[in-house]
Amino acid sequence: MAVLSPRGRRRQSVGAAHRRKQAIVAWLFALPFVAVFAVFMLGPLLASFAMSFTDFTIRDIRDPFAVNIVGLDNFIGVFSDELFRKSLLNTFYFVLVGIPLTMVLGLALAVALNSGIERFRAVFRVGYYTPVVTSIVAVAVVWRFILQDSGLLNTVLGWFGISGPDWLNDPTWAMPSIIAMAAWRNMGTLMIIFLAGLQAIPSEVYEAAEMDGAGPWRRFTMMTVPLMRPTLLLGAVLLSVGFLQVFEEPFVMTSGGPLNSTLSISYFVYNQFGYGAYSFASAGAYVLFALIAALSAVQFRLLRSKDV
Amino acid sequence: MNDDPAAGDITVWAMGEEGERLPDFVDGFTQANPEAEVTVTTIPWGDVMTKFQTAVAAGTVPDVIMIGSSFMPTMVATGGLAPVPEGLVDMGDFVEGAADSTVADGVAYGVPWYVETRVLYYRADLAQQAGLEAPKTWDELTAFAQGLVGNGADYGLQLPMGDAEDSSQVILPFFSQAGGVAVEGEEWTLDTDAMVSALEFYGSFFADGLSPLSGYGDTQSNAFIDGTIPTFISGPWMINVLGDLADPEWVEENVETAVVPAGSANNDSYIGGAHLGVFADAPNADGAWKLVRWLSQPETQQAWFDTTNGLPALTTAWDYEPLQSNRRIAVLEEQLANTIAPPTVPSWDELSATLETEAEKVANGVVTPQEAAATIQAKGEALGLGW
Numbered sequence: 001m002a003v004l005s006p007r008g009r010r011r012q013s014v015g016a017a018h019r020r021k022q023a024i025v026a027w028l029f030a031l032p033f034v035a036v037f038a039v040f041m042l043g044p045l046l047a048s049f050a051m052s053f054t055d056f057t058i059r060d061i062r063d064p065f066a067v068n069i070v071g072l073d074n075f076i077g078v079f080s081d082e083l084f085r086k087s088l089l090n091t092f093y094f095v096l097v098g099i100p101l102t103m104v105l106g107l108a109l110a111v112a113l114n115s116g117i118e119r120f121r122a123v124f125r126v127g128y129y130t131p132v133v134t135s136i137v138a139v140a141v142v143w144r145f146i147l148q149d150s151g152l153l154n155t156v157l158g159w160f161g162i163s164g165p166d167w168l169n170d171p172t173w174a175m176p177s178i179i180a181m182a183a184w185r186n187m188g189t190l191m192i193i194f195l196a197g198l199q200a201i202p203s204e205v206y207e208a209a210e211m212d213g214a215g216p217w218r219r220f221t222m223m224t225v226p227l228m229r230p231t232l233l234l235g236a237v238l239l240s241v242g243f244l245q246v247f248e249e250p251f252v253m254t255s256g257g258p259l260n261s262t263l264s265i266s267y268f269v270y271n272q273f274g275y276g277a278y279s280f281a282s283a284g285a286y287v288l289f290a291l292i293a294a295l296s297a298v299q300f301r302l303l304r305s306k307d308v
Numbered sequence: 309m310n311d312d313p314a315a316g317d318i319t320v321w322a323m324g325e326e327g328e329r330l331p332d333f334v335d336g337f338t339q340a341n342p343e344a345e346v347t348v349t350t351i352p353w354g355d356v357m358t359k360f361q362t363a364v365a366a367g368t369v370p371d372v373i374m375i376g377s378s379f380m381p382t383m384v385a386t387g388g389l390a391p392v393p394e395g396l397v398d399m400g401d402f403v404e405g406a407a408d409s410t411v412a413d414g415v416a417y418g419v420p421w422y423v424e425t426r427v428l429y430y431r432a433d434l435a436q437q438a439g440l441e442a443p444k445t446w447d448e449l450t451a452f453a454q455g456l457v458g459n460g461a462d463y464g465l466q467l468p469m470g471d472a473e474d475s476s477q478v479i480l481p482f483f484s485q486a487g488g489v490a491v492e493g494e495e496w497t498l499d500t501d502a503m504v505s506a507l508e509f510y511g512s513f514f515a516d517g518l519s520p521l522s523g524y525g526d527t528q529s530n531a532f533i534d535g536t537i538p539t540f541i542s543g544p545w546m547i548n549v550l551g552d553l554a555d556p557e558w559v560e561e562n563v564e565t566a567v568v569p570a571g572s573a574n575n576d577s578y579i580g581g582a583h584l585g586v587f588a589d590a591p592n593a594d595g596a597w598k599l600v601r602w603l604s605q606p607e608t609q610q611a612w613f614d615t616t617n618g619l620p621a622l623t624t625a626w627d628y629e630p631l632q633s634n635r636r637i638a639v640l641e642e643q644l645a646n647t648i649a650p651p652t653v654p655s656w657d658e659l660s661a662t663l664e665t666e667a668e669k670v671a672n673g674v675v676t677p678q679e680a681a682a683t684i685q686a687k688g689e690a691l692g693l694g695w
Binding site: 059149168271274276277 | 367385523658665668669
């Protein structure tokens with residue numbers, strides 16, 4: 001690799017040839033990743049996109065090119081599928097309730113850690129971040145123990161004379177249970193991001209506000225929140241991309257039940273792949289992709305706006 | 309198929325305990341066929357379909373595969389399995405429900421290997437206290453459940469609920485017990501009186517407070533052992549599950565099994581198990597079928613029972629002392645005469661999810677059995693058979 005040898009190379013050669021050489025070197029370093037990405041990610045992504053316009057099913061796997069092109073039939077089929085529409089509503093419910101809840105919890109934790117409890121900050125940071133890095137399967141065991149009909153939560157409620165529902169098996173309460181679990185799993189991530197944002201706010205700003213007689217709540221609403229806006233938006237973007245794809249929680253906790261009340265879009269697509277309806281499932285996956293892309297575009301526009 | 313000894317490499321994919329026991333077990337085959345060599349790869353149950361599809365799509369397949377009976381239609385749909393050669397075995401020698409479930413689109417694509425069927429498990433001690441005998445009909449099952457509740461049990465019978473718990477494995481037998489046939493010719497026939505009575509019967513246990521609306525999967529065995537729900541319908545493996553949780557001696561004394569109660573037509577019970585199939589692109593199809601033929605002989609099936617407790621799919625293998633001397637196996641043998649397998653069509657997988665959800669709605673009082681039967685039929689017509 002003579003290219004890499006710095007010796008004997010003229011320092012001032014920053015011509016086009018040298019830049020091209022540098023680019024080649026950079027690409028060589030990136031090659032392993034690019035190759036793996038192309039074969040295992042980009043290829044399937046494009047194949048799946050192409051597939052969504054055909055009638056490819058499990059019956060065609062021995063002869064994948066003998067399929068018919070059916071235009072938008074799969075997409076029409078997805079939208080006219082009652083179960084898909086239900087999964088769409090379920091996912092919106094999860095996102096619209098779950099994101100604000102997780103954001104509020106994450107911000108509350110960050111503010112609490114940022115003020116006062118200097119000494120135990122590290123302990124709390126680890127404690128609240130643990131759910132994020134714990135295996136969902138282990139988390140599910142604990143949450144099932146809490147939420148079972150005769151579980152911990154209902155036992156505690158019973159002490160106060162409240163007869164709690166069968167959280168995971170009641171169509172009304174299953175989704176709220178799933179949302180609570182998802183919020184608990186994700187608030188740690190937001191806490192870390194928001195904590196970084198809070199610590200970037202100079203303390204002089206607060207001191208000035210205190211001199212002017214602003215109380216803690218007013219300081220929070222009039223200063224912390226506006227100054228944190230980019231960070232809050234970043235949290236919202238990250239969270240909505242993840243939450244729109246919700247799959248793990250219903251998969252391990254309720255299998256999409258009861259009465260399909262926790263069936264998410266991803267879960268619907270997963271089931272359709274299981275039934276061998278590959279082109280139909282691909283269409284469903286690309287509908288989800290379009291949703292995430294649209295929402296992200298809106299959020300990035302907000303992020304970029306000048307008055308942030 | 310000729311009778312020359314098998315030769316060459318024969319590769320086999322098998323799952324679970326069968327996959328672990330088979331490598332040593334096939335020594336009997338290689339002794340009789342010294343030119344042949346058998347290599348067994350154990351595959352986790354969860355990865356079977358993915359590996360199967362990948363292999364078929366890429367054309368790099370082994371020779372023989374163990375086929376969980378419920379995977380049969382999907383595997384046939386891929387075109388990856390070879391039809392069973394004429395004269396390899398006599399399908400009439402096998403348990404009827406198992407032989408039926410190897411036939412997809414009119415052709416047999418596998419040879420039944422071992423079978424399991426579901427029977428009624430009940431707490432004999434509690435039934436005796438309540439002055440009850442094992443129920444033989446639907447009405448008696450309801451009375452049995454009521455009697456147990458009257459004797460202090462929380463509920464009389466455990467029933468699975470919804471797609472998560474594969475409730476079609478009890479509802480399909482109810483449907484068959486009421487005289488229902490899921491597929492006639494090329495058509496689904498699910499919006500029938502038989503389906504309505506099956507769903508009514510299933511739903512009645514929840515409506516009358518004889519079955520809990522939830523908790524089947526989590527607490528089934530414990531609720532049975534502590535007597536809060538002293539009856540359920542399940543397969544032969546539950547004896548060991550209960551024995552591990554409680555104590556094998558206690559199980560021997562207090563747990564009885566019986567054939568499932570009969571509806572207006574019969575007392576068909578769900579049949580599962582596994583078949584043996586050979587890939588359409590198998591490199592050594594001749595050796596593969598000879599190995600399948602060897603595994604389907606009465607002596608081999610009896611030795612296999614001794615190795616794994618897998619019940620022989622071959623009826624002629626049942627004339628065997630260890631199988632005849634056990635009261636639990638006697639019940640299973642009696643039940644195996646009346647079984648129902650899921651329809652061997654690719655769309656059953658998806659349709660059964662609809663059946664399970666609709667039955668869940670019936671149990672929750674959201675829809676009537678008539679409405680549910682119509683919804684299930686409509687879904688069936690939208691899906692077709694899936695060939």
